[in-house]
Amino acid sequence: MIKRLVIANRGEIALRIQRAARALGIETVQIHSTADAGTSFVRAADLAVCVGPAATADSYLNMPRIIAAALASDCDAVHPGYGLLSENPEFAALCEESGLAFVGPRAECIAKMGDKIAARNVMTAAGVPCVPGTNDPLPDDLDACRTVAAGIGYPVIIKAAHGGGGRGMRVVRQSDDLAAALKTTRAEARNAFGDDTLFMERFLDRPRHVEIQILADAHGNAVHLGERDCSMQRRHQKVIEEAPAMGVSRALIDATAAACLRACRDLGYAGAGTFEFLYQDGEMFFIEMNTRLQVEHCVTEAITGIDIVQWQLRIAAGEPLTLRQEDIALHGHAMECRINAEDPETFAPTPGRVRDFIPPAGNGIRVETHLEPGAEVPPYYDGMVAKLVTSGRDRTEAIDRMMGALAALRIDGIQSNAPLHRRLLSHPAFREEPQTIHFIEHLIAPEA
Template sequence: MFEKVLVANRGEIAVRVMRACEDLGVETVAVYSEADKHSGHVRYADEAYRVGPARAAESYLDQEAIVEAALEAGADAIHPGYGFLAENAEFAALVEETEGLTWVGPSSDAMEQLGEKTGARTVMDAADVPIVPGTTDPVEDADEVRAFGEEHGYPIAIKAEGGGGGRGMKVVEEESEVEEQLEAAKREGEAYFGNDSVYLERYLADPKHIEVQVIADEHGNVRHLGERDCSLQRRHQKVIEEGPSPSLDADMQTEIREAARRGVEAADYVNAGTVEFLVSGDEFFFLEVNTRIQVEHTVTEEITGVDIVKWQLRVAAGEELAFAQEDVEIEGHAMEFRINAENAAEDFAPATGGTLDVYDPPGGIGVRVDDALRQGDDLVTDYDSMVAKLVVYGADREECIARSKRALAEYDVEGIVTIIPFHRLMLEDETFVAGEHTTTYLDEEFDETQLYDAQERWGSEPSESEGEETAREREFTVEVNGKRFEVNLEEHGDVPAIPDVEADDSAAPSAPVGPGGDESEGETVVEAGGETVEAEMQGTILSVDVSAGDVVEPGDVLVVLEAMKMENDVVASHGGTVSQVAVEEGESVDMGDVLVVIE
């Protein structure tokens, strides 16, 4: 087993991995950005290294800085969690090639093969796993899309090869939309994944989304751990997951679980992963493979008793799976509720700030909370909106729902807005309670006006700003056991009149600061006059729709900003002439950054 593992992630998943390490007697290393220097995963780890400023591209996505931190800490393995670099085959290869480091996950070759959707379809088809009718070669132009539509009919899904979670996917309802949606899918693929290759699939209008958890070792053992139903989605993003699926009969359960196991075995895949399927009527079709741990892995852990993250570490260390397929028993029912800092009544808008004035998560039998925040913490809004995951287990689905109602009612959060009211509403929703919801239910059938009453009844409000506390950062040089370090200390409140201490330039780099230690962040220089249009949230610029000199009217789209895995049109609030465009396509921006200036 490893001696020290660096977790290349943040928040609740970083803490989740660290807990598994602690169970195995393994030391942990956190990495953090400037925005996360007071975050929970930093507190939990045995040691922590700063890898850059708030921008993810310059910190959590900085491959070299993370590997450098691992080497400096003396770690012998890197676990990526999910998101950020978790499915980046290039980063996995970098870790594999670095002497003394082990990648906790599937090999970079397997990630590349299964991460590209066309390659994964080819592997699954060869393993006799049903696939949705579609193309295996990248589609280059609109004529190919039209030809596919003539053969298979509309609607058609155009998907980015490196996509997932609805990102890089566009649906063509009719022939007139082909060129527009093809260009949008290619643009998103390039912006999100650095790959504008796309492929086509027959679009299944109202499917169930079923995924099977698998784990495999390097000794040829492949196991499935049952399925999860992730059909409750908003804009292709999962919000409540459960297992086992309430909509599959015993025969289809057996077939879909075995198909996943068979496909992974054919791909020579090692470590944990998830095979996703779409179910339409009495048919199921392969969708994609997620070559990492998933947010909802907790559901499977509750109904099988298998600690998936611990097995990730054991498999990466060369151990053989200690249980046979027939040893996997799926008992009871579990649900996971994503506790996101979003206001469901305002189109699930992410919170722009706040402090956890009260944070009292639920407890009791069958209740699990995965989180990293604590009461008094400020909400970090530079990344995704997830605050915690509430996981509830019951002997059956009925007990699980009853226990979930109790747990959500107990979850006391004040100071930030969350989607707890949405979850409580769903547990009273007839379609969801009956298990009859599909992936399109929330977007196309659900009456969203109910969310206003739910928010009023059960919701929390953002904390009111009481003025920023005076803070001053000082740098000191200290010596411990003959080794010198530079230490940064923050003083809050009334800063006493203490003279500055000059740092010793000859001192060794500080371990807590680590790689990426330049604390300066570039700011947009507004050269032109006029009213600035600023980013309302952190995200990535998908497209810039105006140029300097353009005349715009109120409501015109200026740029398209991807945030929280959704596209957001940034529009002009008034008419005028664009005097400056301060961003470029593919650029990462923070909340408050200037996007466009209009005179």
């Protein structure tokens, strides 16, 4: 088992990892920037090491300093959390070269899944259903691209092969718009990702976002933990997640998950991972694999009773999975709201000092946060400051408990997006059934 773990992340996920490590008897070393000195997640660790100034490039993304901190603190493993360096194959390789266990898959797996074209080819070979599109990079020749688009059928979406986070994508609805879209997307991909390789897929106009959580070890064992619905998104960023995905047949989920597990075995994948799909007209279409812990892992934990972070640590230590697929059952329904420090009307960031913070509590309520009275929300990092998770016997009860949790939540000193969550959860259409990924943009568009 791992003896001492460096946590290469910050905020609520750092505390979550500390909690899992503590349950396994693992000591924790928390890296931090000067801006985060004295925060709750820094104080809670067994040891804290400052790795640089506030800017992420000089601290949380500074690989040499993080590795040096881990070695100087006599750590034997690194947990990257999510975001930051969690899907950076160079960092995973550097950990391995330094004799540190990287809590995640091998660098080769991260690199392959980070290349959207390579990922499509792996999934196709394993029988994972993909959106109709190209399995090779788009050529520079415009006429050739027009031929490709005509073969797929308009509308199409052009994507950066190494993109993510909603960047490097353009929807094209007719041939006349293709040239400008290709030029703009190539430039954005080059600037954002250092690589202007593009591919093309059919654009689905009314999909839901459904993802499947897996765990795999280094001994060839793999299981899935069911699915999540993450369709409530704004600008390709998730706002509300829930599990399971209502209205999607269990037979379809099980068949798709079985193909995902085949892909994991083909890759030699070890760790937690998430296969993301677009769901429309009764079909699932693969879009990408996240080779890390997801923000929304909590809703899967709520309906399965399985601690995903503990299993990440155990797998990284070389332990075999003791979970069997037939023993994994889904109980009830769970929902997660991401609480961001932002203006609920303009969505502009609202950093500042939290004068008072009172989290909700009660049956079926879980809160993941690093906030406390007097905490400073700095302007340098992601604005998510808390996650509210509720569970119930069914979706209605989970929603009702979330409405109660949001009503009880108190954050004074900064604004949050809690009003948006209340509006979404009380909307008749959302309460009746899960909606498509365009629901939020259609809801707020008339006001804009």
